[in-house]
Every structure is written in C-alpha cells, then in structure tokens.
Amino acid sequence: MDIRISDILPQDAKDIRIAVFVDEQGFYDEFDKDDDASVHLVAYIENKAAATARVFFDKVQNRYIIGRIAVVKEQRKNGLGAEIVRAAENVIKERGGGTAYIHAQQRAVGFYRKIGYTAFGETELEQGYPHTWMKKALKP
Numbered sequence: 001m002d003i004r005i006s007d008i009l010p011q012d013a014k015d016i017r018i019a020v021f022v023d024e025q026g027f028y029d030e031f032d033k034d035d036d037a038s039v040h041l042v043a044y045i046e047n048k049a050a051a052t053a054r055v056f057f058d059k060v061q062n063r064y065i066i067g068r069i070a071v072v073k074e075q076r077k078n079g080l081g082a083e084i085v086r087a088a089e090n091v092i093k094e095r096g097g098g099t100a101y102i103h104a105q106q107r108a109v110g111f112y113r114k115i116g117y118t119a120f121g122e123t124e125l126e127q128g129y130p131h132t133w134m135k136k137a138l139k140p
Contacts, residue, residue, distance in 0.1 A: 001080070002044045003087045009035045012042045012049035013068075020070035027127050034058075034067070039091050043084050050075040051084040055091045064097040082115050093138050100138055106130035 004010075014031075021027040038054035051071040058065050066088040071081050089100050104112050109119060109132055117134040124131055 001050075001083065003084070004042050004044065005087075005091065006040045006042075009038070009040050009054075010042055012044075013040050013052040013054075016042070016049055016052045016070050016072055017068055019072060021068070024073070025129075027129070029127060030068075038067075041084055041087050041091070043080060043087070045075060045080075051080045053084045053088045055088045057095070057097075061101075063099065063101050064092040064095070065101045065103065066092070067103060069102070081111065085112075085115060089136070089138055093140065098138055098140075100136050102134045103131050104134050106132055109134065 009031075017030055021030050034056050035054065038056040041053045041055070042049050043051040049072070051069075053066055053069040055064060055066050057063070066085060069081065069085060069088075071084070092100050102112060102117060103126065104117070104119075106123060106129070112134050113119075115136075117136045119132045119134050121133045
C-alpha cells in the first residue's frame with residue numbers, strides 16, 4: 001500500500017468520495033470550503049485508489065479534524081480504513097497537534113472506538129444523517 005499526501009484535492013480522492021458518500025450513501029453536498037484548507041490523503045493498492053481522508057485545522061473549534069474518510073467497497077474489511085486514519089493522525093502530529101477529532105457517522109462509531117476514539121457531546125444531524133463527535137489523544 002502507498003499513501004500519497006497532497007495540499008490540493010486530487011481527482012482520485014474526489015472519485016472515491018463521490019462513489020462512497022454520494023452514490024452509495026446519498027449525501028448531496030460532498031465538497032466544501034474545508035477541502036481548500038485540507039491536507040488530502042489517498043491510499044493506493046496496486047496503483048488503484050482505494051481509500052481517502054482529509055485533515056484540516058478548524059480555527060473556530062481550535063482543533064484538527066480528520067474527515068471524509070472513505071474506502072472503496074472492494075477494499076473494505078481489510079484494515080485500510082484504520083490505515084488511512086493512522087496516516088491522517090501522523091499528519092496532525094507532524095503539525096504539532098496532540099488530539100484528533102472526527103465527526104463520525106453514527107453507524108461508524110464502533111469502528112472508530114476500536115481504533116481508540118471516544119465519543120463526546122450530543123448526536124446531531126449532518127445532511128440528515130446522525131453524526132457524533134469523537135476524539136483521540138495522539139501519542140508523540
């Protein structure tokens with residue numbers, strides 16, 4: 001596996017996000033201003049884009065957020081989701097951050113718990129889907 005990092009949103013990341021969030025899950029407003037301020041990660045398996053995530057610093061909340069975590073259907077259940085999150089956590093550590101935050105879809109909360117995240121706050125709707133804030137202290 002090869003993970004590539006970019007300061008601009010690569011087409012491969014767009015393609016994965018459209019396939020997962022728009023086509024599979026029905027989200028309608030997939031791309032936003034945070035894409036311009038994000039570091040984008042794309043994982044490749046045998047030169048095929050297989051997973052993506054983004055990291056950005058939210059100045060209002062004063063925290064690093066990992067988001068738009070997506071794995072193509074054919075590559076799910078093999079640890080790739082955890083790998084792309086771990087790579088995103090490393091980006092945060094390299095920038096001096098000590099905690100990672102994720103606004104997780106409710107159905108993915110169990111996955112994030114398994115990789116060390118803790119839920120906090122109220123569940124809220126984002127584009128009609130329940131989401132929960134989660135966080136993880138990053139070890140130096």
